Amino acid sequence: MKLKFKHQDFQATAASAVVDVFKGQPNLVPSYIMDNESSQLNEEINFTGWCNQPLIPEMTSEIILKNIQEIQCNNYIPKSTELERCIVKNKEDGSNVEVSKINLTVEMETGVGKTYTYIKTMYELNKNYGWSKFVIVVPSIAIREGIHKSLQITQDHFAEEYGKKIRFFIYNSSNLTELDTFASSNTMHVMIINAQAFNANGKDARRIHMELDEFRSQKPIDIIAKTNPIVIIDEPQSVEGEKTMLGLAKFNPLMILRYSATHKKYYNMVYRLDAIDAYNQQLVKKITVKGITTVNDLTSGYVYLEEINLSASADPMATINFNTKGVNSVYKIRRKVGFGYNLYEHSKGLQEYNNNFIIKNIDGRDNSVEFVNGIKIYAGDVIGNTSAEQLRRIQIRETIKSHIEREMQLFNEGIKVLSLFFIDEVSNYKQYDKHGVALNGIYADIFEEEYSQMTANLKHTNPTYSEYLDSITAKNTHAGYFSIDKKGRLTNSKVNKEQSSDDIDAYDLIMKDKELLLDIDPNKSPVRFIFSHSALKEGWDNPNVFQICTLKHTTSEIRRRQEVGRGLRLCVNQNGERMDKSVLGEDIHKINVLTVIASESYEAFATSLQHEMAGSIRHRTKKVTKELFEKLNPALSKKIFDTLSQKKYIDKEGTLTDNYYDDRLKQSVKLEKNLEQYKDNIIEILDSTYLSETIKPENSAKNTVSLELDQRKLDMQEFKELWKLINKKSRYIVNFETEELIVKAIKELNEKLNVPKLRFFVETGTADKIKSIEDLANGTAIKKISSKNYSGNTVNQSIKYDLVGKLAERTGLTRNAVVKILKGIEREKFDQFKNNPENFIIESAKLINSQKAAVIVEHIEYDTQSESYSTNIFASASIKGNIDNTLPTIKHLYDYVLYDSNIEKNFASELDISEDVAVYVKLPSSFFITTPVGKYNPDWAIAFYEGSVKHIYFVAETKGSTSELDLRLREQLKTDCAKEHFKAVSNNKVKYGIVDSYKTLLDIIS
Structure with missing residues (x-):
């Protein structure tokens, strides 16, 4: 197959935007130079060759700026107020170095043909002004190989339009013949060079600055500089460090053109096609997200080591994920931890960590963490996650399902469907025995099992498609694209600090097979499912990738937009024709749909993706003019x-x-x-x-209010009297019949115990059109359209649970009482322990405690203790609230009240305007009452003026309803205990009640 290319208006407009900057510059043939001038080191060099003609004197900075502003106006881009120059400070001598006088920025979303656009721009600059020497600077081998391939496959296309072909080569300091030709040729010529070739400290990198015997004692950098090249930086955000910019200054560039979808710096932007524009103009595929949420996931010592954090001034730390126990379930948390961190304690006593899961050592040399129990894990490793395999199986199954659905739709259109899996470890896909024989890894096995099962049960009415499926085996339809070691084995790609792989062989494989992969003939190309390393985040885009599945933990280093970007290009058919508007009319997104099967919940992936897209448009006009x-x-x-x-x-x-x-x-x-x-x-x-205020962290400092304590109110006599009555702590004593509780607990468990199995929710959402930037900022552009769930089993026989001891601990009952309860429940109920031991303990304890509370609250007695709360609990140094949930006040102990609901807001407003109220306070969480069903924190303490409706002190709980039937049993029991507590500590001088308004409070008083 040979890919065909079309002339597209937006690419022509982008090229014209650059060309028009130099309106007024004549078309001049390249200059021929016979040069015996001295180099920067005052050593003679002989240079004979061709260079780009400089700008004529009439092309002043003022003229160029005026041209740029006119272009920006036409493209709805904020105007540059001056010609923005690229100046870098040299840290060695403190001098400012101007890299280039002319700097232009073009922003183009991934997948719309950025490389095609700047190749076209080179042709246009040559056609209009005669410039013929170009240098493309890239940050990684991936991008370098992609550009080289693009120049190859577009040669004939551009030759038809412009009547000439570009010569191009990849710079190699060990073979400088091509550089000689580059300098001595008067034709259009492009050199592609890695930034590391001139900004690093390695031996090969230094050669560009050295006089080389094999290069006639000349420095390669001097020859490049003599050509006065136009420099194009692909993905400048990855290379614009001090070293790279100082190195580029030595290229003596006529100008620098920057092309990317995610610029960090903008110099005179002349064209913009960002994520929203590309999506809404249907220049890329429609995005659909499938996210998977794990529910009731109770695992066996689950630990994921995300990264090691090193510091020159502190001990190393590690970022890990592990489970912790909530009130009603177990959930995953992420923490930065150090030496001695005890997972058992911080998981709130999960039995799976009760085996010396205490951090013994954090080693930055091999990126590892070792626990006291001898277990050692490395960055990127996951241990003990019994549900992980089920999760990956569901991801693979959903990917195959989406693939088959898309394939059935497009098969008769002659469009081959590809799916891409990103994985962290090659061993999960391919392993080797001691004799070097290749074996399937776990993902390959799962894939073949799921693929065989799905295709065997597939129902459709297309005999040609059936024949197609029958001709491809599960084993032959998937392949791995990884690096190869010296023994010929697949191996993990090496990742540099930009998180891009620098292994050439991985990209050679992918580039060589780019067109072959698109061939629908199973005899030529049976591969439809591609497994690749997660480092492959840039440089390779196959237009017919319709599904991307991330079989790995998503980390901060690999952004979601980069993952999605591998499949955004519009697809092609077997004739190499792109399926765009010229072919499909307005139905582009009926065929061009990219489905991302994420390794995290739908909400997490979709929201993060939208925020990344929103963050990419920060350069847009912020004000309407x-x-x-x-x-x-x-x-x-x-x-x-x-x-x-x-x-x-x-x-x-x-x-x-x-x-x-x-x-x-x-x-x-x-x-x-x-x-x-x-x-x-x-x-x-x-x-x-772009309204920048709409895209901001939820708890930004701008939206935060600090609550300040009003010392005058704290010193009021009314508050002092109130505080004296309620600040005492208490303890409770209960006498009840244990046998009565055992009978009630057995009955409750038999009626209500239901321990859920592990479930996976697969939720799907899509974005038809991004209506506004606010949709992205609010995470509402991608809308959920469907969901389904799978169930699993989390039993792990290797963990020994002290069921009786755990229930005794959570309920406060004796082991003997717990044994009687467990023996009394039905066998069917007890068997649920196997489904999910931790959840069985949580649910059983909750039901037993509810019955225990109901029994003991009738017999509870509170005694006042000598210990009391200090007014220090009202210290305001760390009390902050979001401005949307705070209310400025007059009579509150603080200048603001932080409310949790509209009921609380209205109640505080009514207290604030009441002439009878002297002072009130929303009690801090550190003020609590001990009850048999847990700590209880009342909402409000209120002091009335003496001589008012009635000189009383009141402690209130605000609820949406005051009906006891509407309150949850647990909360009702707590409030019942609170009544008894305040009676005891205040000798009945403090009233306590549940209110839904100030009016209700007055009704209780009267």
């Missing part, structure tokens, strides 16, 4: 702006208001009659603005 509408209609631009102000769609600063967003949501944006014809265009422009 009349200049935004000049391209639409210069004569009406001011009228449009004034109308938006009059309609209160923008404020004085030019920021979009809630009025606009409300009307936009209702599709009822109102404009003047003479502007109605431009309405859709105006909305498109407004939606392109």
